[in-house]
Amino acid sequence: MNTIARTDTSIVGRWWWTVDRWLLVMVASLAFFGAVLSLAASPAVAERIGLDTYHFVARQLVFLPVALMTMLGVSLLSARGVRRLALFVTVSAVILMVLTLIIGVEVKGATRWIRLGGFAIQPSEFVKPGFAVLAAWLFSQRRLDDRFPGYALATGLYLGIVALLALQPDIGMTFAVSAVWFVQFFLAGLPLMIVVVLGVALLASTVGAYFVFDHVQARVDQFLDPSSGGGYQVTRSLEALRNGGLFGRGPGEGRIKEVLPDAHADFILAVAGEEFGLIVCLVLVILFAGIVLRGISRAFQDDDLFIMLGVAGLMVQFALQAIINMASTLNMMPPKGMTLPFISYGGSSTLAMGIGMGMALALTRTRPGARRLS
Numbered sequence: 001m002n003t004i005a006r007t008d009t010s011i012v013g014r015w016w017w018t019v020d021r022w023l024l025v026m027v028a029s030l031a032f033f034g035a036v037l038s039l040a041a042s043p044a045v046a047e048r049i050g051l052d053t054y055h056f057v058a059r060q061l062v063f064l065p066v067a068l069m070t071m072l073g074v075s076l077l078s079a080r081g082v083r084r085l086a087l088f089v090t091v092s093a094v095i096l097m098v099l100t101l102i103i104g105v106e107v108k109g110a111t112r113w114i115r116l117g118g119f120a121i122q123p124s125e126f127v128k129p130g131f132a133v134l135a136a137w138l139f140s141q142r143r144l145d146d147r148f149p150g151y152a153l154a155t156g157l158y159l160g161i162v163a164l165l166a167l168q169p170d171i172g173m174t175f176a177v178s179a180v181w182f183v184q185f186f187l188a189g190l191p192l193m194i195v196v197v198l199g200v201a202l203l204a205s206t207v208g209a210y211f212v213f214d215h216v217q218a219r220v221d222q223f224l225d226p227s228s229g230g231g232y233q234v235t236r237s238l239e240a241l242r243n244g245g246l247f248g249r250g251p252g253e254g255r256i257k258e259v260l261p262d263a264h265a266d267f268i269l270a271v272a273g274e275e276f277g278l279i280v281c282l283v284l285v286i287l288f289a290g291i292v293l294r295g296i297s298r299a300f301q302d303d304d305l306f307i308m309l310g311v312a313g314l315m316v317q318f319a320l321q322a323i324i325n326m327a328s329t330l331n332m333m334p335p336k337g338m339t340l341p342f343i344s345y346g347g348s349s350t351l352a353m354g355i356g357m358g359m360a361l362a363l364t365r366t367r368p369g370a371r372r373l374s
Contacts, residue, residue, distance in 0.1 A: 015076050018365040020298055026291045027071065027357050030342040031064050033272075033284060034350075037343055041271040042264040044257040056264050056345050063347045067354030074358025075365070079307065082362050083137050089355065090130030090157075096123035097164045112168050122348035124173050127161055129356030132180050132313030133363075139188040140306035151188075154181070171209050172336035176320050178202055180313045187309055219334040234331045236260055237270035241278070241330075248277030264345040266337055269329045284343070285326070292319045298364040307363045314360045318353070 004016045042056035077085060096114060100123055104111040113120045135154045142150025158181045165174040182202065186195055211217070240256035243249065254274040257263040263271050273281050292315045299311030318341060325340040327333045339349040 011076060015365070018367070019075060019361055020294065020364050023291060023294050023298075023361060023364065024075075026287050026294070027342070028068065030284075030287050030291070031068055033280075033287075034343040035061060035064055037268055037272050038264065038345060040251060040254070040275055041257045041268050042345060045261070045264045048258070059347065060345050060350075063350040064342070067342070067350045070351060070354040071358035071361065074355055075361035077358075077362045079304070079363060079367075082133060082310070082359050083306075085355075086130045086133035086137070086359070088130075089126055090134050093123045093127035093130060094161065094164065096121070097127065097161075097168075101164070101167055112170055119347065122346075124165060124168070124170055125348040125352040126355070128173070128176060128180070128317050129314060129352060129359055131157065131161060131177060132184075132317060132356070133310045133359055135181060135184055136309035136313055137306055139184055139309055140304075143188060143305055151185075154185070172324060172338050175206070175336075176317050176324075176338075178205075179320055180317050183316050184309045184313050187312060188305070231331075233260055233262060233267055234328070234335065237267050237329050238331055240270040240274035241281075244274040244277050246277050246279055248273070248275050248280065251275055265339060266325065266335070266344060267329055268340060268344050269326055272343075288319070288322045288341075291315075295360050295364060302364075311360050311363050314356050318356065 004013050006017055008014075008016075038057050038060040042060065043053045046055040046057075047053055074082070074085065100111060100114040103114065105113045105115060105120060107113060112122050112124060114123065115121075135157065138150040138154040138157070140150070141148045142154075158177065161177055162174055165171075165177065182198060185198070190198075236256055236259060240254065240260075244254070248254075252275070254271055256267075256274050257271050260267055260270065269281060269284075272284065295311055295315040295318075299308045299315075302308055321338050321341055324333070324336050324338045325344070328335045328338075339346045341353045342350065
């Protein structure tokens with residue numbers, strides 16, 4: 001029996017009967033798996049580097065509820081409210097990205113983090129959801145009014161963000177932002193010839209990164225030639241997945257977390273596979289696929305181009321991040337250092353995902369008077 005009546009006109013009442021509850025449940029399920037896997041992977045990593053046993057667990061069990069509450073709060077917004085939030089998030093993130101280049105913290109050769117109030121924040125994580133929604137609005141306005149320079153503004157915003165990402169450098173994030181921009185431009189009605197030209201340009205830029213950035217070259221070389229001595233984490237991850245089999249060794253019985261530096265972050269899927277088996281890994285894949293397909297199907301039923309482009313952009317970046325993380329763990333591509341959404345340890349990534357998924361929930365809500373396309 002529902003405790004909220006359909007006649008309830010309060011903010012919560014209207015939200016409950018218009019939000020996509022299937023999408024909500026799937027995201028909450030991912031967060032639950034994230035909490036369980038944090039308990040499984042993080043203590044061993046913390047002990048190995050001399051921190052309190054539950055250092056990472058305690059922090060992640062704060063990040064996850066905050067991210068979920070943020071998601072719920074953002075999902076209450078109207079489409080106009082989401083646009084305004086996207087503008088605020090994007091501008092704030094871009095300012096912080098500029099400051100990061102000046103006073104940021106360098107980790108493993110990249111300057112992506114800035115310390116604010118005792119916390120290390122990665123601003124580029126927050127620019128992703130903001131850019132996806134803001135670019136969607138610019139593209140949609142151009143379709144409504146030929147005089148509005150939406151394509152030019154969206155492209156200028158994209159180039160500015162990409163330039164800042166390249167200076168950090170962060171090739172993985174650059175690829176994710178580029179994919180969002182490319183997909184939205186295509187859905188907005190970009191001529192096929194321009195699509196081909198941009199696709200070739202994107203491919204050329206990816207190849208160029210190999211010759212420009214030393215760390216990209218090193219990772220690609222290690223991927224193509226594992227015998228060169230690199231790829232330690234990937235090799236051990238594959239061993240863990242093989243050792244886990246279908247049903248895993250059991251909670252707490254895994255060994256990969258004791259030797260893998262990023263077992264709680266970029267390679268947490270290996271811990272899941274070793275301790276809980278490939279069956280649980282498959283459940284995670286199904287959840288990720290379900291979220292993306294559900295979101296896109298809801299968006300494409302709406303006649304509002306802004307909503308279609310916005311949700312498509314958010315879902316593309318969500319899917320790409322999950323695919324890149326899992327493909328890196330399975331040695332299907334060079335490691336990119338991207339977290340598994342709602343699963344891997346990381347405050348900035350988890351909170352940014354909460355904002356992005358909240359925007360998707362807000363935009364896919366059933367709106368009175370909106371026309372659904374059959």
